[in-house]
Amino acid sequence: MASLKQIASDLGVSTATVSNALSGKGRVSEELAEKIRDHASRLGYRPSSAARALKTGQSGILGLVMPDLTNPLFPRIAQNLSIAAEARGLGILIADSRGDAARQDEALAQLVGRGVDGIIIVPRLGTAPPQMDVPMVVINTASDPRNTVAADHRGGGRQLGAHLGELGHRNVVLLGGNRASEVQQDRMRGMTEGLGPEAHTCAVWGEEGMSALPGLVAEGATCVMATSDLLALGAHSHLSRAGLSVPGDVSLTGFDDLPLATAMHPELTTIAQDVEAIADQALDVLTLRIAGRPDPAPVSAIPMRLVLRQSTWPPRRRDLSVTLSSHHSETDPTGAK
Amino acid sequence: MASLKQIASDLGVSTATVSNALSGKGRVSEELAEKIRDHASRLGYRPSSAARALKTGQSGILGLVMPDLTNPLFPRIAQNLSIAAEARGLGILIADSRGDAARQDEALAQLVGRGVDGIIIVPRLGTAPPQMDVPMVVINTASDPRNTVAADHRGGGRQLGAHLGELGHRNVVLLGGNRASEVQQDRMRGMTEGLGPEAHTCAVWGEEGMSALPGLVAEGATCVMATSDLLALGAHSHLSRAGLSVPGDVSLTGFDDLPLATAMHPELTTIAQDVEAIADQALDVLTLRIAGRPDPAPVSAIPMRLVLRQSTWPPRRRDLSVTLSSHHSETDPTGAK
DNA sequence: AATGTTTGATTTAACGATTAACCATCGTGA
DNA sequence: TCACGATGGTTAATCGTTAAATCAAACATT
Numbered sequence: 001m002a003s004l005k006q007i008a009s010d011l012g013v014s015t016a017t018v019s020n021a022l023s024g025k026g027r028v029s030e031e032l033a034e035k036i037r038d039h040a041s042r043l044g045y046r047p048s049s050a051a052r053a054l055k056t057g058q059s060g061i062l063g064l065v066m067p068d069l070t071n072p073l074f075p076r077i078a079q080n081l082s083i084a085a086e087a088r089g090l091g092i093l094i095a096d097s098r099g100d101a102a103r104q105d106e107a108l109a110q111l112v113g114r115g116v117d118g119i120i121i122v123p124r125l126g127t128a129p130p131q132m133d134v135p136m137v138v139i140n141t142a143s144d145p146r147n148t149v150a151a152d153h154r155g156g157g158r159q160l161g162a163h164l165g166e167l168g169h170r171n172v173v174l175l176g177g178n179r180a181s182e183v184q185q186d187r188m189r190g191m192t193e194g195l196g197p198e199a200h201t202c203a204v205w206g207e208e209g210m211s212a213l214p215g216l217v218a219e220g221a222t223c224v225m226a227t228s229d230l231l232a233l234g235a236h237s238h239l240s241r242a243g244l245s246v247p248g249d250v251s252l253t254g255f256d257d258l259p260l261a262t263a264m265h266p267e268l269t270t271i272a273q274d275v276e277a278i279a280d281q282a283l284d285v286l287t288l289r290i291a292g293r294p295d296p297a298p299v300s301a302i303p304m305r306l307v308l309r310q311s312t313w314p315p316r317r318r319d320l321s322v323t324l325s326s327h328h329s330e331t332d333p334t335g336a337k
Numbered sequence: 338m339a340s341l342k343q344i345a346s347d348l349g350v351s352t353a354t355v356s357n358a359l360s361g362k363g364r365v366s367e368e369l370a371e372k373i374r375d376h377a378s379r380l381g382y383r384p385s386s387a388a389r390a391l392k393t394g395q396s397g398i399l400g401l402v403m404p405d406l407t408n409p410l411f412p413r414i415a416q417n418l419s420i421a422a423e424a425r426g427l428g429i430l431i432a433d434s435r436g437d438a439a440r441q442d443e444a445l446a447q448l449v450g451r452g453v454d455g456i457i458i459v460p461r462l463g464t465a466p467p468q469m470d471v472p473m474v475v476i477n478t479a480s481d482p483r484n485t486v487a488a489d490h491r492g493g494g495r496q497l498g499a500h501l502g503e504l505g506h507r508n509v510v511l512l513g514g515n516r517a518s519e520v521q522q523d524r525m526r527g528m529t530e531g532l533g534p535e536a537h538t539c540a541v542w543g544e545e546g547m548s549a550l551p552g553l554v555a556e557g558a559t560c561v562m563a564t565s566d567l568l569a570l571g572a573h574s575h576l577s578r579a580g581l582s583v584p585g586d587v588s589l590t591g592f593d594d595l596p597l598a599t600a601m602h603p604e605l606t607t608i609a610q611d612v613e614a615i616a617d618q619a620l621d622v623l624t625l626r627i628a629g630r631p632d633p634a635p636v637s638a639i640p641m642r643l644v645l646r647q648s649t650w651p652p653r654r655r656d657l658s659v660t661l662s663s664h665h666s667e668t669d670p671t672g673a674k
Numbered sequence: 675a676a677t678g679t680t681t682g683a684t685t686t687a688a689c690g691a692t693t694a695a696c697c698a699t700c701g702t703g704a
Numbered sequence: 705t706c707a708c709g710a711t712g713g714t715t716a717a718t719c720g721t722t723a724a725a726t727c728a729a730a731c732a733t734t
Contacts, residue, residue, distance in 0.1 A: 014685080015721080020682095023722085026723085048719085049450065051391050051719070051721045051722090052721055053387035053689095054720080055689050056721080057689080072412075082432065086447070091451050092430065095419065096416050112383070113384075114398070230596060230597065231600075238602065240577075263570040265575065265578050340691085352692095353715080357693095362692090365712070365713080366712060391689090391691080392691050
């Protein structure tokens, strides 16, 4: 491995000069600097990050703590964080907290032990992450708005709700996966707001809630809004098993725009997080904190993007033909099998 | 931050002694060692990984290069690798090659630049990873068996095929996503073997292949075997859109046992990778290579586990009631809607 | 001509942990 | 009593990089 010392002795100069030439910091004649850069690249010189970290106290590595990598949304966040980090010359060390709060603390300790400069954390459900003396940024949980970056879940729900409201739905079932999740509650709150005051909504949860769906439709519900795409897929199964077709008999929406949303039939109307923007924001906030700059303006929630597909349609009327403002260009699926 | 020097001067001993006491390497009286450990933990001492890395030349960090984190299987591998690494006191630095071969090389260079001790790589499709002077292990692509750890895709296909063969399927459609993927080809090869010589199979690919499914069923196919769960979901959509029910009219299988497999209805019969074992193996191989030990015996492919659910059933007969060896305890779904 | 100032490079000392080499001290066997 | 081997510890060098302090010319200023 080529080192500064190597280059220096090869060229008969001091290591300091080499360091200066390569970093452009001190005072080196352009002529010599050129010669040094040349030789360095010929030798394939790569500065030792360990040595640099030791000297400067900065490792150039960020820690990422995730509750559960099997949640299909997180990898997308991780991927975008990794891209954003690379663009800033930083590396990302992952740690999996496996949902467990204790393990989450342990993971944090591990990371700081490895000398990360800062930490990005996606905390498990409501668990507020511990306050540490390391710069941190929290994703997707509204704890402290000054170090949190999050999608506008509520606004997203509102968009979806408004869409269905416009279609004419007034009797809507909200399907959640986990009562304890603040994010899911936010999403539901937004949906209700978007639907407007004249709509009647009711929330159901989990496997039990899914089974109740056909009954609720029989009682007049015309739409099911799930707080995740996976849940929507489950709902779709329960509904079609009961002989109800989507969107003919009942409209269905998801959340997050996972790959499966387009693999279903009908393709799922859902709402997408701008994961790229989230990752960017998170890294901006974090790098500022690492630089010790006073906190910038609190970050506002990042808007979500409505993705209209084929699973939403105006409610079937007892009386027949329906006129609508044509959000879709498809043929009327009401009569479809 | 507490350092060795700090502890040493607090206790009036030399840093060497503190180092020895903490690592248990040199000769220190048990009495003094105890006192040192005590003080160290009181101060919350954490050795500086940078300093240690500089001195020993080992960073304790592994690099992980993945082609595309949005593929739902990879995160599970990543998660298990992260767990396995943690158990061995190692960290994992991620890098996303985004499918691009050029970026893959760049990611590798980045990682070695950061001083990783070894690299785990899941190469993009057929791209053979470049030979570098860093210890490496390759996952899921059969390049060189001596540094490759992979699930037994072919054996998995064989298991699935055998299952369907036993049920009586003789006319089977194989559905793939990408012709270029060796893994998918392996899977298909296995399926064909498992079904046995008397079965007739035909392979179709991608979106185009999915559209052809209903026609093929009309021509006598009784079963669709997809090379991934996501593909199976798509197939299910196309089939049910055409009025064909699963498993009544046609059986369906997936691959990988993703979360969506249980969210579908019927739940998908599929085959699961033992990601935990894969991760373990990969790390074992890699740590051996890092230690410079001569290569251990080549690793054999890791067996997959058949997951029987409700999407497979004996083929419908022109003549009626069917007797079967009851792989399922469900009621006959042939008559179901 | 004596005194600054700029320019280009060198010394030197650190960062924190590890480790080979060295040095006391004490007990033991010859 | 003397040399010897444990035992318990210290010194000092080192890993590769950085940065402050220093130094020696060359050049400009009065």
